[in-house]
Structure formats: structure tokens, C-alpha cells
Amino acid sequence: MNSYLEIHPEVQQALAEGKPVVALESTIIAHGMPYPQNVQTALEVEAVVREAGAIPATIAILNGKCCVGLAKQQIEHLGQAKNVWKVSLVDMPYVISQRLDGATTVATTMRLAAMAGVRVFVTGGTGGVHRGAETTMDISADLTEMGKTSVAVVSAGVKSILDIGLTLEYLETQGIPVVTFGQDAFPSFYSRQSGFASPLRLDSAQEIARLLRAKWELGLDGAVLIANPIPEKFEVPAPEMEWYITQALHAAAQQHIKGKAVTPFLLKYIAEHSHGESLDANIALIKHNARLGAELAVAYTQTGY
Helix, strand or coil: CHHHEEECHHHHHHHHCCCCEEEECCHHHHHHCCCCHHHHHHHHHHHHHHHCCCEEEEEEEECCEEEECCCHHHHHHHHHCCCCEEECHHHHHHHHHCCCCEEECHHHHHHHHHHHCCCEEECCCECCEECCHHHHCCECHHHHHHCCCCCEEEECEECCCECHHHHHHHHHHCCCCEEEECCCECCECCECCCCCECCEEECCHHHHHHHHHHHHHCCCCCCEEEECCCCHHHCCCHHHHHHHHHHHHHHHHHCCCCHHHHHHHHHHHHHHHCCCHHHHHHHHHHHHHHHHHHHHHHHHHHCCC
């Protein structure tokens, strides 16, 4: 598979020397925010990772190459280019064989990070079981990928537009430990509360690193989902966010939005109708996650038995 990978020299050197590296997704650049906030946020997130002692590796597919670590001009390109694919695993062979540009989802970023040897991945929020999945069968490939790929996923929980209860049940079935950092309640992306208790709680990056070592050295393949609650001053209260979500879901149904178009539509609708409140929260939480992810990557390189 190495012929499909193009690893940035800085990332390659860090991996070779056993230094901490943090994988970052690119969907947030091409499909998550408007320009220029998308590019500015991506660069600021990389800076947060560096400040915390790790090397950032933003992942994308460019001209059919799986790029692990991007130069600034490549991030600028993703932020402004039209017709950039939102690449989940099912799309990868097509996008690569046709030499297209693609922004990677959680599942695809995880797979490429694992191929390159990166153990820690930071995102905003993961996909999961969509509301109404009992009739639509709409379940994100993020969940099945977590069951296979041994990468730590640091997020602000699962996206609040999802059915969080069913998502937690699915994660348990897949054998994916769910750890919330520093609180007993499982967060819901824009909000610190979801109405659900976290299956597990740990209070330091070192404790999480030891859990990762134990899991993988026992031969238990698959991810660990680390839920990092958004800082309190940036959160949107859960009842307020639920109102926006309900309105967005109604609008999506009226416009017959389906499949992979649903999540970008809902997030854009919520950002527009919350007067930017959700966008501000999104930017704050991804930076917050980047710091914890970098601290975890550092701790993981220093943790052993």
C-alpha cells in the first residue's frame, strides 16, 4: 500500500524517530467551514499540536495520492477548490484511481493514519447512528472503522445531530472503549452534556495512554474513542442546540437531502441559523481536542510496560 502514500518529510522523520505525531482530518477544511475560516482554523489547529509537543499530520487525497501531512499551500488549495470529494472508505478506490482531490472523513483519516503508523487522531466530532436509522439504516462508516483500526480518536463526542444513545450502544457492540476526559457525562459536540453517562472516565493523558497500550498489547484491535468536552465558556446549551437540530432535520427532509450530503447540510444550516454560535463552538472544540490529542501522543510515546 505504500505506493499510494505520500508522507510529508517532517512527519516521516518524526515517525522514524519515535516522536509524537497527531493525525488531523481534512473534511473540516473542504466541507466543514466557509473560506477563509476553514484554512485559518486548520493552520491554527496544527499550531496547537506543535505547541503541545507533537507533529501535526493533516491527511487528504490530492491528485489521487494519500497525503499524510500537508504543506500550507495544500491546505489553502483544499480550502478554496471546488468539487473536492468528501471521501469515505467506499469512495477511496474511485477517487484515487481517477486522481481526484478528496477531503477525508473520520473513517478514511483513521485508515490512512494507521497505514502511515500514526496512533493518535484528532477530529471535531465523529459520525454515528443517525436519527431514524431504524428505517433508513443510516449508520456512519466511522463506527465500523473504529471496530477495525487501532487508532485513538480524540473528539468532542459524537455529533449532536445523531442518535447518541444508539451510537453508544453500537460502539459497545463493536468493542470500542469510550472514555470521557475529566467528567462522568458523555458530551454532545457543541454541549458538555448529552443526557447519557460516559461508559468510562479518565482524568489525564497519561492514564489514557496506558489504556491504549493495554488494549493494543493484549491484541485487542480497534479504536478507543476519547470524548473531550467542549470548554464551558464556548458551549451551546443542549436544549438550545436541540431546537436548531430539530429545525435543520425538518429542512433536510423537506429538501430530500440524503446520504453523505446530510451531515454537511445540517451543520451549515445550524451555523447559519445560530448566527455563527455553532461555528464559534466548532472552532473552539477542535483546538481544545488538538491540545489533548497532542498531549496524548506525547504520553503514548513515553508510556510502556
